[in-house]
Amino acid sequence: MSFNRVEIDLAALAANFQLLASRLPATTRQLVMVKSEAYGHGLERSALALARAGATAFGVAELEEGVRLRRAGITGEILVALGLSPDDDPADVLRHDVQVVVCGAEDIDRLRPLAGSGGAPAVHLKVDVGMGRLGCLPAQAPGLVDMVRAAGLRLAGLMAHFPLADEDVGATREHLQRFLSLVARLRPALPAGCRLHIANSAAMLRGLGTELDWVRPGIALYGAGPAGLAPAGLRPVMAMKSSVVQVKEVPAGSGVSYGHTFVTRRRSRIAVLPVGYDDGYLRRLSGRAWVLIRGRRCPVVGTICMNACMADVTGLPEVTAGDEVVLLGRQGDEEIAAEEIARWSDTISYEILCLFGSRNRRVFRGV
Ligand SMILES: *Cc1c(COP(=O)(O)O)cnc(C)c1O
Numbered sequence: 001m002s003f004n005r006v007e008i009d010l011a012a013l014a015a016n017f018q019l020l021a022s023r024l025p026a027t028t029r030q031l032v033m034v035k036s037e038a039y040g041h042g043l044e045r046s047a048l049a050l051a052r053a054g055a056t057a058f059g060v061a062e063l064e065e066g067v068r069l070r071r072a073g074i075t076g077e078i079l080v081a082l083g084l085s086p087d088d089d090p091a092d093v094l095r096h097d098v099q100v101v102v103c104g105a106e107d108i109d110r111l112r113p114l115a116g117s118g119g120a121p122a123v124h125l126k127v128d129v130g131m132g133r134l135g136c137l138p139a140q141a142p143g144l145v146d147m148v149r150a151a152g153l154r155l156a157g158l159m160a161h162f163p164l165a166d167e168d169v170g171a172t173r174e175h176l177q178r179f180l181s182l183v184a185r186l187r188p189a190l191p192a193g194c195r196l197h198i199a200n201s202a203a204m205l206r207g208l209g210t211e212l213d214w215v216r217p218g219i220a221l222y223g224a225g226p227a228g229l230a231p232a233g234l235r236p237v238m239a240m241k242s243s244v245v246q247v248k249e250v251p252a253g254s255g256v257s258y259g260h261t262f263v264t265r266r267r268s269r270i271a272v273l274p275v276g277y278d279d280g281y282l283r284r285l286s287g288r289a290w291v292l293i294r295g296r297r298c299p300v301v302g303t304i305c306m307n308a309c310m311a312d313v314t315g316l317p318e319v320t321a322g323d324e325v326v327l328l329g330r331q332g333d334e335e336i337a338a339e340e341i342a343r344w345s346d347t348i349s350y351e352i353l354c355l356f357g358s359r360n361r362r363v364f365r366g367v
Helices: 010-022 035-040 043-052 063-071 091-095 105-114 138-150 169-189 201-206 338-344 349-359
Strands: 005-009 029-033 057-060 077-080 099-102 122-126 154-159 195-197 238-243 246-250 268-273 290-293 296-301 309-312 324-331 334-336 361-365
Touching: 005 010, 005 349, 010 029, 010 043, 010 361, 035 043, 035 349, 043 057, 043 063, 057 063, 063 077, 063 091, 091 105, 099 105, 099 154, 105 122, 105 138, 122 138, 138 154, 138 169, 169 201, 238 349, 290 334, 296 334, 324 338, 324 349, 338 349
Parallel strands: 005 361, 029 057, 057 077, 077 099, 099 122, 122 154, 154 195
Antiparallel strands: 005 238, 238 324, 246 268, 268 309, 290 296, 290 324, 296 309, 324 334
């Protein structure tokens, strides 16, 4: 067993889902984004907890993740956001009853042979209204809608994605408007039951696109931002914990770790922690991060190694080997949020969660 673990609070995940649901119009459903191991929280366990909380639609990046959800017993709708990979067997789409994002004629052609015998594969046409990523241009959408129908596929959704929902409300309104005017133009060609969806967490929290059939929250479910937008009551789902392996007293003038980038200025107590960049605790956090020990914030000093880093616990004479260390999460009255670690390492909370979650043993609570 490793010294380190991420604790996943499934009760907090369920509560976040329900809090977000309570702020939506009664007719709007959440497609919960559980791609990338549910942002590091563990695909199957997170999806099952969300299903128990009432989730009926699940978003993944790849078909293989959708198959894993079915094997885990998820019976709700599943949307594969990246479409099929070159190695995927298109027959799995019907076999596992997943819905697939399509962006162009090639995607439709790949699914065409499935139509007919075993039922119609369900697809969501993705339109690029400003994201500059996956999706057809709005002008191509009418032709593709016709092509989907002609191929015998079922158009189960029309969707787009916001590029600036967390930073620019004006631009996001414009992107939404672009999507809505396309919908208005396409309306006569859209089959009954074609779901419209565009909002990610930030847009949801701003109330943009929430009147459509689906919203697609990710980060908000995991209680980690977007900064400044999260409603009171969203709870962080992930914590990362370890324990002190050694504490030592060193004189003033002692270098700590590779490169001696930190040299003690006074007689110091240094705690050695079994956490390093291999555990997702990035080397670039060296000299910038803080951890919680005995309910107090302690600075990480010196260079972070592959499997170790050091915290200055000079003010805390009671710290001993075996003490719990919280790198992410709450200890006593103190808390370190994913947003804060993201700031220290010039990134976003999403990356911290993916990283910590994928590099460490997961322990589930609140089941
Ligand atoms: C990841 C993703 C989301 C969720 O975004 P958050 O910012 O985490 O809410 C929504 N839609 C698509 C297409 C995504 O890939």
